[in-house]
Every structure is written in C-alpha cells, then in structure tokens.
Amino acid sequence: MIEKLKVCMIGATAVGKTSLVARFVSSVFSERYATTIGVRIHTRRVALGERQVDLIIWDLSGEDEFQSVQPSYLRGASGYLVVIDGTRRETMDAAIALQERVRKTIADAPFVAALNKTDLATAWDLADEELAALHGRGWSLLPTSAKTGEGVEEAFDRLTTRMLARQADSWT
Amino acid sequence: MDMSAVMAVLERLVLERLPDGRFVRRGTLPAWCRRLGRPALRAPIPVVIGELFPCLDPFMEAAEVVWRGEAGARVSSGFWTDTDTDGAELHLEALAVRVDGAEVLVVAHDERLFREQQRLLQRARELRLAHDALLREMEHKDVLLHTIVHELAAPLHTILGMLSLLDEAPRHASGVQAIDSALAAAREQKQVIGEVLEAFSAEHAPPAVALADAPDLRLVLDRVVRERQAVAAERNIRLELAPGAPLHHVVAEHDRLVRVLSNLVDNALCRSPTGGTVRLTVRREGAWAYVVIDDQGPPVPLERLSRLFGTLALRRDAAVAYGGLGLFFCRIAVERWGGGIGYEPSEHGGARFWVRLQGKDGDHDDRS
Ligand SMILES: Nc1nc2c(ncn2[C@@H]2O[C@H](COP(=O)(O)OP(=O)(O)OP(=O)(O)O)[C@@H](O)[C@H]2O)c(=O)[nH]1
Ligand SMILES: [Mg+2]
Numbered sequence: 001m002i003e004k005l006k007v008c009m010i011g012a013t014a015v016g017k018t019s020l021v022a023r024f025v026s027s028v029f030s031e032r033y034a035t036t037i038g039v040r041i042h043t044r045r046v047a048l049g050e051r052q053v054d055l056i057i058w059d060l061s062g063e064d065e066f067q068s069v070q071p072s073y074l075r076g077a078s079g080y081l082v083v084i085d086g087t088r089r090e091t092m093d094a095a096i097a098l099q100e101r102v103r104k105t106i107a108d109a110p111f112v113a114a115l116n117k118t119d120l121a122t123a124w125d126l127a128d129e130e131l132a133a134l135h136g137r138g139w140s141l142l143p144t145s146a147k148t149g150e151g152v153e154e155a156f157d158r159l160t161t162r163m164l165a166r167q168a169d170s171w172t
Numbered sequence: 173m174d175m176s177a178v179m180a181v182l183e184r185l186v187l188e189r190l191p192d193g194r195f196v197r198r199g200t201l202p203a204w205c206r207r208l209g210r211p212a213l214r215a216p217i218p219v220v221i222g223e224l225f226p227c228l229d230p231f232m233e234a235a236e237v238v239w240r241g242e243a244g245a246r247v248s249s250g251f252w253t254d255t256d257t258d259g260a261e262l263h264l265e266a267l268a269v270r271v272d273g274a275e276v277l278v279v280a281h282d283e284r285l286f287r288e289q290q291r292l293l294q295r296a297r298e299l300r301l302a303h304d305a306l307l308r309e310m311e312h313k314d315v316l317l318h319t320i321v322h323e324l325a326a327p328l329h330t331i332l333g334m335l336s337l338l339d340e341a342p343r344h345a346s347g348v349q350a351i352d353s354a355l356a357a358a359r360e361q362k363q364v365i366g367e368v369l370e371a372f373s374a375e376h377a378p379p380a381v382a383l384a385d386a387p388d389l390r391l392v393l394d395r396v397v398r399e400r401q402a403v404a405a406e407r408n409i410r411l412e413l414a415p416g417a418p419l420h421h422v423v424a425e426h427d428r429l430v431r432v433l434s435n436l437v438d439n440a441l442c443r444s445p446t447g448g449t450v451r452l453t454v455r456r457e458g459a460w461a462y463v464v465i466d467d468q469g470p471p472v473p474l475e476r477l478s479r480l481f482g483t484l485a486l487r488r489d490a491a492v493a494y495g496g497l498g499l500f501f502c503r504i505a506v507e508r509w510g511g512g513i514g515y516e517p518s519e520h521g522g523a524r525f526w527v528r529l530q531g532k533d534g535d536h537d538d539r540s
Contacts, residue, residue, distance in 0.1 A: 013297050013300075014297060014301055033294075033297075033298070034290075034294070035290070035293050035294045035297050037250075037251045037253075037263075037286065037289055037290050037293065038227075038250045038251035038252045038253065039227050039252045039253070040227075040252065040253040041226055041227060056226070058227075062297075064297065064300065065300070066293055066296050066297065067293065070230075070250070072230040072231070072233060072234065073230050074230075075229075075230045075233075076229065076230070088304065090304070121514075121515075125308075
C-alpha cells in the first residue's frame with residue numbers, strides 16, 4: 001500500500017497557500033483571490049527515488065484579525081509548509097507566531113518555509129538580515145512563486161524528504 | 173411526522189457514535205450525500221469518521237468533550253470543503269451534540285451560510301490588504317519626498333559655496349571656475365526638478381513618444397560608451413560595447429535614453445572592481461531590443477532590487493545606499509516608452525542590468 005503523509009499549509013491570509021497547492025497539485029494559477037474558509041484537502045502522489053508517497057495536503061484558511069488557525073487541524077500532520085508573502089513583511093511575523101503555536105501541537109514535525117511571490121521582485125519587502133534571523137531560528141527557507149512555479153516542486157520535495165527522514169529516524 | 177425526513181430536507185446528515193467510536197447513519201440520507209459518492213453512507217452500517225470525512229478527524233477531540241459533558245451542549249467544526257463525484261465543491265459543517273444520552277454528529281450542507289461567511293471574510297480581507305497597501309504607498313511617498321529634497325539640496329550647497337567664494341574673492345582667477353561650478357550645479361538641479369516633475373506627471377498620463385524621432389540605439393550606445401571612457405580609464409576598468417549588434421531604432425526620447433543608459437553604465441563602473449570589465453550587449457527578441465549591461469561587481473540581493481527600482485519597497489535606508497533617485501527615474505522613463513528595466517544575476521557572477529525597448533515599427537524585422 002502506498003504510504004500517506006499529511007501535510008498542512010499555514011500562514012497569514014493571502015500569502016498564497018491555496019495558490020501553491022493549486023500549482024503543485026493541478027499546475028494552475030489564478031490572479032483572483034478567493035479566501036479559504038475552513039479547510040480543503042488535496043492529494044498528490046510523489047516519488048522520491050524508489051519510494052512513492054501520497055501527500056495529503058490540508059489547505060487551511062489563513063491567520064488574521066478576523067479568524068485564527070485552529071492548531072487542532074495540525075494534529076496527525078507529518079510536516080507542514082509555512083508560507084510567507086515576500087511582498088508583505090508583516091506576514092513573516094505572522095508566520096513566526098503561527099509556527100510557535102503549531103510547534104506546541106506537533107512538536108517535532110519538520111517544516112519548510114516558502115518565501116512566496118518571488119516573481120514580484122520590485123515589490124520585495126524582506127531584508128537579508130530578516131531572512132538571516134529566520135535561518136538563525138533553524139528555518140529552512142525556499143523562495144517560491146505560485147505564479148511562475150519557481151521553487152514549488154522543490155518546496156514539497158524538501159518537505160517530503162524531511163518527513164521520510166524523520167520517520168526513518170524514529171524507527172531506529 | 174417523520175423527523176428524520178425533516179432533517180434530510182434540511183440537508184442534514186445525522187450520525188450516531190457507537191461505543192467502539194465508529195458512526196452509523198440514522199434517518200434518511202440527504203440528497204447531497206448521494207452526490208458525494210460515499211457508498212458507506214448508503215447502508216446504515218458503522219463507519220470510521222476519518223474515512224468518511226477526513227476533515228473531521230481533528231474535530232473529534234472537541235466533539236468528545238461535548239459528548240462526555242452535559243446534555244444540550246454542542247460544538248461546531250466550522251466549514252470545510254469537499255468535492256462531489258463531478259468535482260463540484262460541497263461546503264459542509266458538522267455539529268456535535270448530545271441528545272438523550274446519544275452522541276450525535278449532524279453534518280449540514282449549507283451553501284447559503286457558507287457564501288455569506290465567505291463574502292464577509294473576503295471583503296474584510298480585501299479591505300485589509302488595500303489598507304495595508306495604501307499605508308505602504310504612503311510610506312514610500314514619504315521616502316521619495318525625502319530623497320528628492322536631498323537630491324535638490326546637494327547642488328544647492330555647491331551653488332551657495334561657490335557664491336560665497338565669489339563674494340570673498342570677486343576678482344580672483346578662481347572666480348571663473350567658481351562660476352562654472354555653480355552653473356553646472358544649477359543645471360544639475362534644474363535637471364532633477366525636470367525629472368521629478370516628469371516622473372509625477374508620468375504617473376498620471378504617459379505621453380506619446382513621437383515615432384519619427386525614434387533614436388538609433390547603436391548611435392546612442394556609441395555615444396554613452398565614448399563619453400564614459402575617461403571615467404572608466406581613471407578607475408582602470410575596461411568599458412566595451414560588444415560588436416555585432418544590429419542597427420535598431422527604438423521607441424524612446426533621445427536625450428533621456430542617453431541619460432538612462434549613462435546612469436546604468438555609471439552604476440556599473442562604480443560597482444566594478446578595479447581592473448574589471450563592464451560590457452554592453454544589444455540583443456534582439458522579436459519586436460524588442462535588449463541592452464544588457466554586465467559588470468563584475470557583487471550580485472545584488474533580491475531584497476535590494478525593490479529598493480533599486482521602486483518607490484514600492486523603498487525604505488529609509490535605501491535611497492542613500494543606492495545613489496538616490498537615478499534608477500527610479502530610469503524605470504519611470506523606460507516604462508513610459510512601453511519598455512522595461514530589470515536586474516538578474518549574471519552568469520559570470522557579477523551583476524547584470526537590462527533595459528528592454530520597443531523596436532520602432534517596421535524596423536525590427538530586417539534581421540530575423
Ligand atoms: N504574483 C503572485 N501572486 C500570487 C502568488 N501566489 C499567490 N498569489 C496571489 O495572491 C492572492 C492570494 O492567494 P491565495 O493562494 O488565495 O492565498 P491564501 O494564502 O490561500 O489566502 P487565504 O486562503 O485567504 O489564507 C491571489 O490573488 C493570488 O493570485 C505568487 O507566487 N505570485
Ligand atoms: Mg487559501
């Protein structure tokens with residue numbers, strides 16, 4: 001049987017969580033913003049070397065002043081993707097706060113942070129020092145663009161690799 | 173009256189939890205369940221909730237609290253989105269309640285309520301985004317203003333300095349030199365004022381460029397490179413224009429194009445290490461002409477780019493570090509001509525700026 005891994009998308013609202021999933025699962029992108037209410041699950045099979053796994057991707061609604069992410073959704077997740085909108089610095093602070101909260105639910109699940117919207121280079125709002133600070137926290141950062149597809153496969157790949165590595169660790 | 177039929181008409185699916193933790197359907201199957209295509213629902217046999225509705229798995233802990241608690245208490249899962257067999261979206265919400273000692277899960281399909289909630293949140297979030305964007309824009313305008321004042325003040329200081337020099341030694345030989353310097357500074361200041369005015373008017377109405385005046389890119393580049401050779405030599409940098417670029421008339425204003433390209437070359441010369449090379453290449457792509465300027469200075473980090481060209485993410489520390497308004501004006505000018513300007517790391521490890529200009533109609537196909 002093909003193994004299933006639960007992956008959650010978290011981050012502030014409108015950072016591109018749904019768009020990254022749409023790019024990864026269906027290779028599509030839309031400029032139109034339709035905010036996610038609650039949760040929606042998508043699936044994609046990936047191959048890592050010999051191994052095949054089904055990623056069960058939970059696209060959650062974003063965190064903002066109107067609604068907050070329920071950490072219970074993260075329960076049972078093997079890993080998660082933290083999404084930051086590179087054109088809005090405040091989404092980085094939101095990501096840090098969220099990650100802190102999520103860590104309490106699933107303590108050592110691996111995660112990858114996507115610095116999304118790299119195609120909008122002239123509006124880029126994150127300074128090197130700020131990114132260095134995230135590195136310092138041990139975050140694994142990857143520039144992505146749901147629009148052009150840049151970094152999207154890599155982000156999920158990297159996360160899958162880490163999830164499988166962690167599994168292997170816990171078996172020994 | 174059959175209450176379970178009422179529930180079905182209200183699009184509610186009623187599940188009861190068994191002692192082993194599985195659920196069994198009670199009452200009539202609502203129509204939307206058929207669309208969902210879960211065969212397990214058809215017959216009233218026990219099912220695992222995570223197989224029926226995976227989104228409800230994390231909700232079970234909160235539901236458990238209600239089921240163990242007092243009668244009448246209830247908790248909602250909030251909406252989740254499922255897809256029916258045709259791929260259409262179904263918006264569902266579950267309610268956990270305790271009824272007569274039974275542990276009940278009511279799954280409701282309520283598109284109207286979902287749309288309402290979606291519309292409200294969508295609107296609120298869009299407004300928040302627009303508000304934040306506006307704040308950012310205001311901050312950038314502040315910085316822009318600050319930079320403009322700075323740029324205007326610099327030549328003024330020169331003028332004042334020269335004037336007081338003249339005042340002290342009016343008949344001295346250095347007077348002529350002082351007047352020249354003051355004049356040059358005044359012209360510089362006039363130019364900055366002109367650029368500022370134009371940049372702001374450009375934001376509102378980009379003027380049409382007369383095609384008849386489309387400058388010859390090759391001649392412009394020759395001139396820019398010739399004029400900058402002295403500076404390059406002083407810094408021991410090789411400045412070269414790659415041969416073989418086809419003759420090309422482009423949509424632009426001549427003098428301004430000279431300034432844009434000079435500005436980019438100046439930057440490249442500043443950034444390049446002594447002994448390095450700054451190389452200009454012209455490339456054609458369909459109706460476009462690309463001028464590419466490669467230097468051997470350090471690559472520009474992504475976050476700097478916005479500061480280079482934008483008012484968009486211009487921050488207080490940026491204007492000074494990147495030579496004021498130069499690139500900002502370059503961008504405004506080039507975009508007015510329908511072109512573009514940008515940066516990418518060079519294959520050879522240096523920095524590469526490019527300008528994309530529209531070929532004048534009828535002139536761009538003579539080679540390809
Ligand atoms: N240019 C650009 N736009 C993007 C990118 N990713 C997302 N967007 C746009 O950003 C907006 C928000 O994208 P979503 O994917 O809906 O964001 P989300 O994080 O799912 O938002 P919520 O569900 O409200 O939390 C949409 O208008 C997208 O088109 C990207 O990589 N580049
Ligand atoms: Mg979303």
